[in-house]
Amino acid sequence: MSDYRYLQEQDIPSFLAALRALGNRVLVPTLQKGTKESVVFTPWQEGDPVLVAKATVPAKAAVLPSCETLVTYKKTKNPDNYAETSLTLTETVEAEPTVVFASRPCDAKGIAILDNPYTKGIYKDPYYMAKREKLVVISLTCNSGCETCFCHWVGGGPSSPEGSDILMTEIPAEGTKAYVLQPITAKGKEMLAKSALKDGESVVALMNEARKAAFATLSPKPDLTEAPQKVAACFANLSFWAQETERCISCGACTYFCPTCYCFTITDEGEPTSAQGGRRLRSWDTCMSSLFTREASGHNPRPSKAERMRNRVSHKFATYPENWGIFSCSGCGRCISQCPVGLDIRKIVLHAIAEAGGTVHPPKQEEAKPAKAAPVQAPKLEEVKPAKAAPAPKEDRAEARAEGKQTPSANDTEPARSPAPRRTAKKRGFIKTSLKKSGTRRR
Ligand code: SF4
Ligand code: SF4
Numbered sequence: 001m002s003d004y005r006y007l008q009e010q011d012i013p014s015f016l017a018a019l020r021a022l023g024n025r026v027l028v029p030t031l032q033k034g035t036k037e038s039v040v041f042t043p044w045q046e047g048d049p050v051l052v053a054k055a056t057v058p059a060k061a062a063v064l065p066s067c068e069t070l071v072t073y074k075k076t077k078n079p080d081n082y083a084e085t086s087l088t089l090t091e092t093v094e095a096e097p098t099v100v101f102a103s104r105p106c107d108a109k110g111i112a113i114l115d116n117p118y119t120k121g122i123y124k125d126p127y128y129m130a131k132r133e134k135l136v137v138i139s140l141t142c143n144s145g146c147e148t149c150f151c152h153w154v155g156g157g158p159s160s161p162e163g164s165d166i167l168m169t170e171i172p173a174e175g176t177k178a179y180v181l182q183p184i185t186a187k188g189k190e191m192l193a194k195s196a197l198k199d200g201e202s203v204v205a206l207m208n209e210a211r212k213a214a215f216a217t218l219s220p221k222p223d224l225t226e227a228p229q230k231v232a233a234c235f236a237n238l239s240f241w242a243q244e245t246e247r248c249i250s251c252g253a254c255t256y257f258c259p260t261c262y263c264f265t266i267t268d269e270g271e272p273t274s275a276q277g278g279r280r281l282r283s284w285d286t287c288m289s290s291l292f293t294r295e296a297s298g299h300n301p302r303p304s305k306a307e308r309m310r311n312r313v314s315h316k317f318a319t320y321p322e323n324w325g326i327f328s329c330s331g332c333g334r335c336i337s338q339c340p341v342g343l344d345i346r347k348i349v350l351h352a353i354a355e356a357g358g359t360v361h362p363p364k365q366e367e368a369k370p371a372k373a374a375p376v377q378a379p380k381l382e383e384v385k386p387a388k389a390a391p392a393p394k395e396d397r398a399e400a401r402a403e404g405k406q407t408p409s410a411n412d413t414e415p416a417r418s419p420a421p422r423r424t425a426k427k428r429g430f431i432k433t434s435l436k437k438s439g440t441r442r443r
Pocket of ligand 1 (some may be wrong): 247248249250251252254255288335338339340341342343
């Protein structure tokens with residue numbers, strides 16, 4: 001028997017039930033009650049409908065909950081001396097075995113991007129790591145690109161394996177929908193080997209065809225090799241960022257919907273059941289809010305929305321690549337589709353490259369090659385390496401940072417409206433063409 005498995009649509013509930021019987025919490029995309037199109041990952045149980053639509057909110061909460069308890073504390077007074085109080089701290093590292101079913105490759109890549117700061121830096125986050133170790137990600141490869149997604153610009157694709165343990169691809173089948181499941185990691189291989197699913201080797205050729213067809217739907221991509229240097233070079237050009245951010249209303253949706261954003265805040269909360277106990281919480285926060293960086297003194301190092309957008313885009317396309325060698329963006333497009341004023345991070349990055357005198361040469365359509373199906377042997381998680389973005393030369397970045405010290409004063413809460421950056425018609429021309437050619441198919 002090969003490592004591939006075959007799954008028909010009508011057998012998905014029994015497959016999920018078997019995963020639950022093994023002790024897993026199974027998170028599936030679910031249409032939120034009272035909404036027409038808001039799809040979120042929720043725990044599945046027998047009898048629940050199964051939806052494989054791209055979720056509105058990524059599966060990030062499986063490893064980084066929107067709010068989690070870090071420690072609980074209890075204060076106890078000495079009954080013989082009320083001036084004496086002792087404090088007991090209890091760390092609450094909670095993790096249950098979890099399977100994310102039918103996320104998309106861009107969501108899974110988002111988790112791979114989160115892995116770097118949370119598990120590979122100087123400080124490792126025990127809360128994140130506990131959840132990550134017990135997580136299995138089954139990603140449904142996309143049948144086509146869509147209007148707002150651009151995974152192939154940032155080293156991904158509709159069937160990219162980064163962050164997934166199993167890739168699931170829809171193949172043509174008579175009278176039903178059917179899928180091939182391909183193990184990517186040892187965890188995925190073990191999960192499929194334990195399943196009762198049929199061998200999928202005979203339909204691997206159909207899987208490869210489906211992936212190839214999906215790749216062919218993607219629009220030509222610009223070359224972002226220079227993006228880290230060029231975005232960093234725009235750092236001190238605050239009028240550029242002011243121009244790009246003019247319509248922003250600082251709502252933070254672009255960060256809350258993003259699979260790769262990981263800013264958080266820490267708050268303490270007294271327990272309602274006890275006047276002497278409480279808990280310390282970690283909750284998602286957004287660097288697009290003016291409160292995110294405001295210090296206790298009242299000083300705010302990022303007082304204007306232009307500075308906050310500069311930070312967000314520079315982190316994703318310059319600083320993170322400098323530290324980890326890849327963009328901190330999986331190209332999922334949610335920040336574009338969810339932005340209430342229609343700001344588009346693709347345009348901002350392309351404008352930054354043009355502003356800094358760079359070029360983006362789009363390759364011909366036929367150069368866009370489908371990702372090769374991975375060999376049947378399941379690689380270890382750490383063996384699946386995302387494509388690298390060229391990091392900016394250190395001297396350029398240091399220079400940009402040094403120039404960036406000339407930020408506005410704390411009182412300059414909104415930047416003065418500046419004239420449009422002088423970009424040439426030629427530079428803008430490509431940007432328009434590139435974005436226009438994006439497909440309009442929905443997934
Ligand atoms: S979603 Fe749009 S308006 Fe809201 S903070 Fe992000 S860029 Fe600004
Ligand atoms: S920055 Fe936007 S496109 Fe990139 S991963 Fe985040 S939400 Fe998706």
